[in-house]
Amino acid sequence: MISVAVLGASGRMGSHVIEAVNGAPDLELAAAVDHDGSVADAARAGAQVAVDFTVPSATEANVHALIDAGIHAVVGTTGWTEEALLRVEEHLKERPELGVLIAPNFALGAVLSMRFAAAAARYFESVEIVELHHPDKVDAPSGTATHTAMGIAAARAAAGIGPSPDATTHDPEGARGAVIEGVHVHAVRLRGLVAHEEILLGNPGEQLTIRTDSFDRVSFMPGVLLGVREVARHPGLTVGLDGYMAL
The missing domain is CATH 3.40.50.720 (NAD(P)-binding Rossmann-like Domain)
Structure with missing residues (x-):
């Protein structure tokens, strides 16, 4: 025991x-x-x-x-x-x-999503993260999103891939979200949510979305x-x- x-x-x-x-x-x-x-x-x-x-x-x-x-x-x-x-x-x-x-996240789906995202990130030109949580959460971005971004950034750096393309030069309201090691992360706080994350990866003509949802703790x-x-x-x-x- x-x-x-x-x-x-x-x-x-x-x-x-x-x-x-x-x-x-x-x-x-x-x-x-x-x-x-x-x-x-x-x-x-x-x-x-x-x-x-x-x-x-x-x-x-x-x-x-x-x-x-x-x-x-x-x-x-x-x-x-x-x-x-x-x-x-x-x-x-x-x-x-x-x-x-x-552990930033104990949901097995979230852990696997982070690993899948790091494996996929070297093959896509663009990558961004959207994390969605209940409004009682005190930190933003979430630990899961931060950990995901760091894993993605490390994989891209190891593969010699530069930052995602972004022509934004004017963003006084911070609409492009936080930037964690070159990866944009957007936080949503909404009543009814528990813990959710989307990793969006894009190439010309295609998009891969990796999403994990925890509906209950x-x-x-x-x-x-x-x-x-x-x-x-x-x-x-x-x-x-x-x-x-x-x-």
Whole structure:
């Protein structure tokens, strides 16, 4: 049995994680930690793995506290910067037996879409991303879209492909969206949505659209449980659930 603590237990994602852990025969819930609790509660409960679905302002401190406590971490909270990831990577050198997974998205369809997009991006002249989420999401662009853009940019750079063509010279309202490593990303916030992403790739006379849709947060749970089961087998920092999948 793997003993699991859930940080952000009363949140939208945390409650689903608790239900998924309770329903898994090889996992047991050690602690449900809310905003009035701390990582120390998870340590006292004997948790081996902690799942963090808190808020961007708290998640890095939580991960460092988990490392200090000797607890593996599976993190779904977004808003991570490259500098924050480097700090976690450096901290893990003190505890080389521990694993930390930071995943921009736990939906298996989203993980596969990111990989498919990186594979396809070198064959298309143009690429843009549209991400669509519920209006209660606090960060934009989403972590998934940012991770997708970075994977696309890396694949295009490795193939020697330049930026997508764009003759825009006047955009005072920012209609062309954010630019992440040369890839345009557009964020939609709309009531009724959960989590959706479209990767649009274009060549003269053709378009490829890769789309993933999560209609319910339960769609993230198979990926979360995969992370919980695998994190101890992957010491160090892993960014992206695809690092644990045979892709």
